Amino acid sequence: MDRRQFLRVTGGALFAGSVGASHRAAAHPGPFEPLGRVDIEGAKEAVCSADGQTAFVAATTGYVTVDISTPDRPTVLAERRNRLSDHDDGPLRGIFDVKLDGDTLLVVGPANPIPGAVSGVLVVDVSDPSDPTEQAFYETDFPIHNCFAADGRAYLTANDGDRNPLVVLDVETGAELGRWSLVSEDSQWAEVGSSVRAIHDVWVHDDVVFIAHWDAGTWMVDVSDPTNPTTLGSISPGDPAELAGLSGRERRRVGRTPPGNHHYVATDDSGDLLGIGIESWALEVERDDGETSDETTTPSTELVGGPGGVELWDVSDPTAPVQRSTIDPPASPDPTLGGVWTTAHNFDFHDSRLYTSWYRGGVKRHDVSDPSDPVELAWWRDPDQTNFWTAQYAYPFADEGVFVASSWGFDDVPGALYTFPDHAGEQLNPPALAPETKTDSLVNTPTETSQSSNGSAPETATSATNAPGFGVGVGAAALGAAGLWYRHRARRED
Template identity: 55%
Template sequence: MRRRDFLRTGALLGAAGFSTSLSTRARAHPGPYEPFGHVDVEGAKDVVVSPDGGVAYLAAGTGYATVDVSTPDRPRVLANVRDPVDEHENGPLRGIYDVKLDVTDPETLVVVGPANPLPGAVAGVLVVDVSDPAAPERVSFFETGFPVHNCFARDGYAYLTKNTGETNALVVLDYAAGEVVGRWALTDVAAGWADVANGRRPLHDVYVHEETAYLAHWDAGTWILDVSDPTAPTHVGSVDAPAPGALAGDGRGEALVPPGNHHYVATDESGTLLGVGKESWARRVGTNDEDETARLVGGPSGIDLWDVSDPRSPRRLSTIDPPPTPDPTYGGVWTTAHNFEFRDGRLYSSWYRGGVKRHDVSNPADPEELTWWRMPSEASFWSARVGKPGAETGYFVGSSRGVGDTPGRLYTFPDHAGQQVSPPSLTPNGTAATRTGAGTKTETESLVVTGTPTADASTESTRTDPTETAAADAPGFGVGAAVGAVGYASWRLFRRTRRE
């Protein structure tokens, strides 16, 4: 097997772009709360963790990285893969914002990109064998012809976001066969969705729990599909979804502010509790955008918790509000919701410069904040994921894209409750507002005026320009896909033989 990808392993940590910095090991609660440590990873974006909690896999813009987090106060980079697919005439693969381990085969990593349209650049799905995370091996590459902002991998299928302007669709790739086998779009439910501006209805992310897929469709809400047959996704229900006619406008200013803005979705282990993270900002109205005295409409959004035990009739339980921000505009200080994960009655969440949090959601109608750590001068968190759960020896990780001169990083945190020592302020007057559940109160006045929601309505986002269409359609990835399929089948046979 040829490996074209350039690797820099943990032995080369002194190379440019990587350094390890350790904090003093966090004290057991109820002492001051702080990270175990961190390691720099240039271009860090999303992160996933192996089932045993020992290795974190990061999307890193121009590539991906594997990090040993099994000793959380000494995280170390195992491999840094940069410029994958550089042999392609339009390579390498760039704009890599998302990676996923196959839920049922966690030795397989799926790497996708570019997240947003890059005219003339190759786009597709890279399949990687990470049975040895210090030496990941490329298995195959499938060229899509459209950008892939996010994905999910399960049972040998990659569920891809396809946003090309006309049809923002879910595309299901069988990466063993090397072909697209299924697709679904809002227009399958109602033709009127085709008349809604692209910026109001991009498919931003997808999450699959067993045989059910959840699609975050921005202002169009979250849509629930039966994917028991991945070749024929079927609509089951929706969360916070307005009628198509309610989404008027060109999709620019309206897509920035609430309501809507469904950005990321995930369920707990039971599949009955759904979290919907909404990514939004404020915009100035009544004058030009540069006038700082103008009234603000909108602001950062939080995470809604929904009971989806009956997917045909979801029930909203509560909302976890975002941290405050001194400037809630798109060009300001972002504290809106980003990616998160449920585990054992806990919710681990990221809020850009608002930090990372842990909530007790064992009673999802009344979530309780347990932990909040932030350092807005240096960290802008993209994701929070569990490594090893448990208050005594557990830990979780948070990926930061960096702030200013501080590079992207992977932080490790203790998995217990605690208070940060002298936490930095997020507001001009030094106060910090939080709200949990339906009956608690915000401690500071709102910094923004929220627009009136439309009836029945509830991008770092995708924000695809409708004039930018893909060079190729999804069906039939061409010769490259066929070659990739042969490579994948050979690799599976080789790995099975090696294990036996």
């Protein structure tokens, strides 16, 4: 199958008959529903402490700590807004991500280029989550959409509009330890538009970094020596020669439609199972409908693409990853960028369970003990009130457990942090996502695949659209602006 070939399927019935499409398990007695919630303005990513008693939430203009030890009554412990307001270019804005390493919280931003705004990493001691202490700020000359914290290091996405590297910092000193760039791996990538090969997110397990590189796929890099990162392998890396030849309009389409759109990555506890979130939508494009009059062709439009799911890959050998299955997204009544988002966003593994968020499509919980046959255990949604950014396991509670999910709000609906029971179940009278499906979706149909150590990729299964993972209305425009912003900063510093 050609890499850009699509198959039409009935709305949302994605990957029917494909490798390991998930199915439902028997329900837990009683309705499945949230245990509690607390409003948080501008809520984005959320992470939990090792003991599961506290959640830390990126809140766009700051960060918030939340006590979730009594899950039916989550309570804000501390709220810090407008940090670095005394900086010449402050405050720190566009905070979409926080990450935790022991008692150290990294707060990063801005997620997207903001002309004239300060950017960097705020290091916070949260050993007392009710009284977080800001210890250092390391200024960068690039925006930071996402990061990872592990073993005293900060791993930063550095979309500078040029090389788009991963940058590794020493958290204690702020010194740069090393960087890895796709352009250094293969100079052909320098000819590819920056937005198409944006580095969107990063995950670290032991000494392996997993990098979600949008239409450049996912890359696995050995950072046992952070001064000399070494590439181990890649998943669905795309063809740089093909991508370099795209026009601006074609880049927009490729960035929003399958295959590609590697948005988020995370491994299970062993590091052998990798999840890849495919964030995508549908895009209206012109077509030739075949009707002619006076030797002229009447143009019309069609929708291509659709919401993306979560791919599960065996990466026990990173030089030869094997796709095991794809968890399909909920069907959307309007899968366009301006419609009802039900595409994959962020997720978490814990003890053979996968917790996923799907924007207005809700949150789900799967059994992935057999990654070739994931089983849906629970699904809860309220599309009029929730717009879920992430789902994260928290801690065992009573006979079950708790997971949390942050909702980033929309229109006049506030952002919030929700707590959920960690068991299977059925939602009572679940609301429809909308009255009817607006259109069919066009997706690729996956087959079980593996990849060679040279990075070449057999055809894989995704459903996708452009880069609103970088913010509504930002996407490629923001990434293109990153280069201008970077050069402006460099000239000012000179």
